[in-house]
Amino acid sequence: MCRLVLACAVFAAWVCGFLGPASCGVYYNDRPVIGVLAQENLESDHDAKGSSYIAASYVKFLESAGARVVPIRINETEEEYRKLFYSINGLLLPGGDVDIEASQFTRVAKIFYELALKANDAADYFPIWGTCQGFQQLTVLTSNKNLLTLTDTKSVALPLNFGPGAQNSRMFKNIPKDLLHSLSSENITSNFHSWSLSIQNFTRNAKIKRFYKILTTNTDGKKEFVSTMEAYRYPFYAVQWHPEKSPFEWIDKPGMVHAMSAIRASFYTASFFVSEAMKSQHRFPTQADEEKALIYNYIPVFKGVNSIFIQNYYFD
Numbered sequence: 001m002c003r004l005v006l007a008c009a010v011f012a013a014w015v016c017g018f019l020g021p022a023s024c025g026v027y028y029n030d031r032p033v034i035g036v037l038a039q040e041n042l043e044s045d046h047d048a049k050g051s052s053y054i055a056a057s058y059v060k061f062l063e064s065a066g067a068r069v070v071p072i073r074i075n076e077t078e079e080e081y082r083k084l085f086y087s088i089n090g091l092l093l094p095g096g097d098v099d100i101e102a103s104q105f106t107r108v109a110k111i112f113y114e115l116a117l118k119a120n121d122a123a124d125y126f127p128i129w130g131t132c133q134g135f136q137q138l139t140v141l142t143s144n145k146n147l148l149t150l151t152d153t154k155s156v157a158l159p160l161n162f163g164p165g166a167q168n169s170r171m172f173k174n175i176p177k178d179l180l181h182s183l184s185s186e187n188i189t190s191n192f193h194s195w196s197l198s199i200q201n202f203t204r205n206a207k208i209k210r211f212y213k214i215l216t217t218n219t220d221g222k223k224e225f226v227s228t229m230e231a232y233r234y235p236f237y238a239v240q241w242h243p244e245k246s247p248f249e250w251i252d253k254p255g256m257v258h259a260m261s262a263i264r265a266s267f268y269t270a271s272f273f274v275s276e277a278m279k280s281q282h283r284f285p286t287q288a289d290e291e292k293a294l295i296y297n298y299i300p301v302f303k304g305v306n307s308i309f310i311q312n313y314y315f316d
């Protein structure tokens with residue numbers, strides 16, 4: 001529509017100035033590219049090649065909502081990450097099983113987290129999504145402390161308890177009523193975690209409490225924990241549950257759900273996060289750079305239906 005970038009920018013500034021900041025979001029980048037952070041291979045993974053992996057379900061999750069994915073490998077230099085940061089429109093920190101204080105995964109997550117804080121402070125919109133381990137990683141990055149506690153939530157599907165913060169949250173304010181009803185009454189969110197952020201520790205830690213708003217909670221019967229949160233002042237979102245599993249993972253065990261409502265919840269969250277990434281104007285310097293970075297350059301490995309991840313990407 002707007003061929004001249006400058007004319008577009010001037011027009012956007014004029015519309016924003018005229019109608020107020022609420023209208024600024026209409027200038028969507030409809031070709032978003034989202035980085036998914038790789039992590040150290042599991043020792044128990046006999047198909048593993050190289051040193052790191054990304055479960056393909058996280059890639060499909062984002063692709064299902066209109067984004068393309070770039071893998072972020074864990075052994076690159078800070079300078080390379082900085083360059084990548086200004087080329088992509090968001091970051092997804094996936095689930096997994098690494099040390100969230102001392103891994104390479106953590107080193108890279110911290111670099112992007114700090115770049116994202118700085119960018120957002122300068123009105124350069126850059127969203128982050130954390131799932132499960134990604135949620136936990138964000139709590140460590142924000143508080144500089146591991147506040148997690150063990151819970152009995154290793155393989156169980158739960159309904160979400162929506163708190164008062166959910167209603168006017170960015171993540172849930174536009175959720176269809178019937179989907180909200182399903183999420184709050186059916187056992188459709190997959191929990192595969194041993195560690196959780198208890199409401200007690202959330203409330204006692206000033207840094208966490210000031211930074212994030214609790215949207216939903218859950219309990220293992222003994223401890224109540226945060227299951228969904230979003231940052232007040234940053235487009236950072238975290239779910240302790242796994243929206244990507246329902247449509248894209250097929251291991252048959254307790255906690256796995258393929259109900260239509262679970263799949264709708266997956267697409268709702270993916271679509272929400274991708275719409276956030278569409279507000280970022282970052283781009284690769286050239287189309288060739290973009291092509292070289294995209295995940296299409298890698299071939300996922302089929303690990304079988306009894307694997308916790310049905311397909312993985314592996315990286316040197």
Ligand SMILES: *[C@@H]1O[C@H](CO)[C@@H](O)[C@H](O)[C@H]1NC(C)=O
Nearest residue numbers: 073074075076077080315316
């Ligand atoms: C990361 O690993 C790859 C493959 O082993 C290697 O080619 C590359 O130089 C490494 N990069 C850094 C920054 O260590």
Ligand SMILES: *[C@@H]1O[C@H](CO)[C@@H](O)[C@H](O)[C@H]1NC(C)=O
Nearest residue numbers: 146147148149197198200201
């Ligand atoms: C609170 O966090 C500490 C670590 O800072 C942890 O040892 C403790 O188990 C946590 N307690 C609860 C109830 O979450």
Ligand SMILES: *[C@@H]1O[C@H](CO)[C@@H](O)[C@H](O)[C@H]1NC(C)=O
Nearest residue numbers: 156157158159185186187188
């Ligand atoms: C949901 O899960 C809980 C705890 O596992 C169980 O007690 C309850 O019966 C389940 N509800 C449904 C509708 O399956």
